[in-house]
Amino acid sequence: MQLVSVVVLLGGWWVLSTQTTPLTLPGPIPVILALVRLLFSWEFWLSLLVSLQSLAVGYAVSVVIGLVSGVGFGLLSRRTGAIFDAYLIIGLAVPITGLIPVVVMILGIGLTARVMVVVLFAVFQIAINVVTGVRESDRSLVEMAHSFGASPSLIFWRIILPDAVPSIMAGMRLGLGRAIVGMVTSELILLSVGVGRMVVKFSSSFQTANLLAYLALIVAFGVFLMAAVQRLERRLTRWYK
Amino acid sequence: MGIEIEAVSKRFVRMGEGGVSEPFVALNDFTLSIRDREFVSFIGPSGCGKTTILRIIDGLTPPDSGRVEIDGKPVTGPGPERAVVFQNFALMPWATVLQNVSFPLEIKGVPRQDREVTARRCIELVGLKGFEHVYPHALSGGMQQRAGLARALTVEPKILLMDEPFGAVDAQTRHLLQEELINIWEKGHQTVVFVTHSMEEAVLLSDRVVIMEPSPGRVAEVLDVPIPRPRHADEVRRSREFVDLSNYVWERLRQIIIECRNRPGCAVG
Numbered sequence: 001m002q003l004v005s006v007v008v009l010l011g012g013w014w015v016l017s018t019q020t021t022p023l024t025l026p027g028p029i030p031v032i033l034a035l036v037r038l039l040f041s042w043e044f045w046l047s048l049l050v051s052l053q054s055l056a057v058g059y060a061v062s063v064v065i066g067l068v069s070g071v072g073f074g075l076l077s078r079r080t081g082a083i084f085d086a087y088l089i090i091g092l093a094v095p096i097t098g099l100i101p102v103v104v105m106i107l108g109i110g111l112t113a114r115v116m117v118v119v120l121f122a123v124f125q126i127a128i129n130v131v132t133g134v135r136e137s138d139r140s141l142v143e144m145a146h147s148f149g150a151s152p153s154l155i156f157w158r159i160i161l162p163d164a165v166p167s168i169m170a171g172m173r174l175g176l177g178r179a180i181v182g183m184v185t186s187e188l189i190l191l192s193v194g195v196g197r198m199v200v201k202f203s204s205s206f207q208t209a210n211l212l213a214y215l216a217l218i219v220a221f222g223v224f225l226m227a228a229v230q231r232l233e234r235r236l237t238r239w240y241k
Numbered sequence: 242m243g244i245e246i247e248a249v250s251k252r253f254v255r256m257g258e259g260g261v262s263e264p265f266v267a268l269n270d271f272t273l274s275i276r277d278r279e280f281v282s283f284i285g286p287s288g289c290g291k292t293t294i295l296r297i298i299d300g301l302t303p304p305d306s307g308r309v310e311i312d313g314k315p316v317t318g319p320g321p322e323r324a325v326v327f328q329n330f331a332l333m334p335w336a337t338v339l340q341n342v343s344f345p346l347e348i349k350g351v352p353r354q355d356r357e358v359t360a361r362r363c364i365e366l367v368g369l370k371g372f373e374h375v376y377p378h379a380l381s382g383g384m385q386q387r388a389g390l391a392r393a394l395t396v397e398p399k400i401l402l403m404d405e406p407f408g409a410v411d412a413q414t415r416h417l418l419q420e421e422l423i424n425i426w427e428k429g430h431q432t433v434v435f436v437t438h439s440m441e442e443a444v445l446l447s448d449r450v451v452i453m454e455p456s457p458g459r460v461a462e463v464l465d466v467p468i469p470r471p472r473h474a475d476e477v478r479r480s481r482e483f484v485d486l487s488n489y490v491w492e493r494l495r496q497i498i499i500e501c502r503n504r505p506g507c508a509v510g
Binding site for chain 1: 299301320321323324325327329333344345348349396
């Protein structure tokens, strides 16, 4: 079934491409050729590596900040926690793209700035999920542990945290998605390095086949990363049948 | 260990009509003596305070007034001589049966070897041998509750507090679990406080049945169950004494429910 849908898509694409110029929409064959060429070009892998730098550092920082702050806010009483909820939601809803110029003003256009953008994209998502996970831990389990004499710290590490793992992992997955978007966006706007620079280079010189091929490879890479996180998520929440 | 409950009162705040929070008296002037090694059931309509008094005995909630003493010592919080069996099992879904059952011992700091030995013994006692490495989601309700019971037994409690432990399982499993509980109890002879909604269950298992009424929660009547021990569940269920006692408890409860309905602010049945 999957194969049929792919064939249909490719067929439709080829038909469309004959109706337009190669600049607007090249057919599947030139794009596939460009794709293979890119895979063997050092330019492609270099750009990927450079972008990965900011993604890796930015995501790691987001995870740490998101986990620590999420746990902190989640453990607060309902009323106090609600104060911070508003800021987290605002952080999630704000179009970070619009803030990039501000980041550039403060941090320039180097790695730090790109990392900062990735963090801004991802950290709120992770934090919100951690807060939810910690807050919605099973009360009856907490009480059970209390009735057998568990200290608050033991209750936190053995009951609240394990119970929050599904929410936390979902946050990590969603956060990665946002981090990837942040990484590409920051490079598109900053024009400096990596994936964004390649995209701009191809599009501004109308190398549409190369552009499409490049985007396809980036998307494939993003999907690969997300799938890896999903595998991890599934392994950690095995018992949730 | 004997339990002395004296003049315990407890009130909660809950949302009343029109969204105004109003005080709700869960218990008022509740007094009862439970003898060492006695099996006592609390029965009554919802809202009569039976779960509340169980939680106060365990030290999970403090009373507003009055006191609870165990062997002369006042209750200030949960203690090693008491263990609770919960209605919704309260098993950690991410841990195996063995890990769940040994959890209380882990809390106490007992080394792994020793606690596994004890846990396995309790698992076998409740009939779950072979299921040590199974996760709760793969167990039936009855089996999960047996795991909960095994867990409570690992700390060798002198007092077992059971909060409608068989309420969430089907009728046949319930019958079987009642029989098994009688057997287990006759080996350990702990003091048991058993909260239930079922008249037959209360009479079958207990030495005394405490019938409670709601609004405010208090003792309506304490009934002796002179059925001789050791009890064999099926024989007991067929006996005249059992039938008469169960009917009496039901009649009493029916009176309480109807009388409550006639009173404003009492919400049962």
